[in-house]
Amino acid sequence: MAVPKKKTSKSKRDSRKAVWKRKAAVEAQKALSLGKSVLSGRSNSFVYPQDDEDDNEE
Template identity: 50%
Template sequence: MAVPKKRTSISKKNIRKTFWKKKKGYWTTLKAFSLAQSLSTGNSKSFFVQQIQTLE
């Protein structure tokens, strides 16, 4: 027979939620940095950056 589980406390729920948000923010930051790095070196395959020609 199935028995209902005890309810998770609000503080425990909040701790898990903030940990998940921090983890998600970390990966988003890492992706953004990686994209910026590839754009600056010109190795990006997902963005097409128009090169500005300077008169020398």
């Protein structure tokens, strides 16, 4: 016979939501930091293609 699940408490629900949001905030901060690093030209941990100025002049 089917039995309904027990209701999750508000504190447990809020705790899970807080963890999820904290993880998202940390990842957003990492992405912003990486973007700033790439734009400043001091990035050592991110490899991306760069346009050669010599190739564009031809």
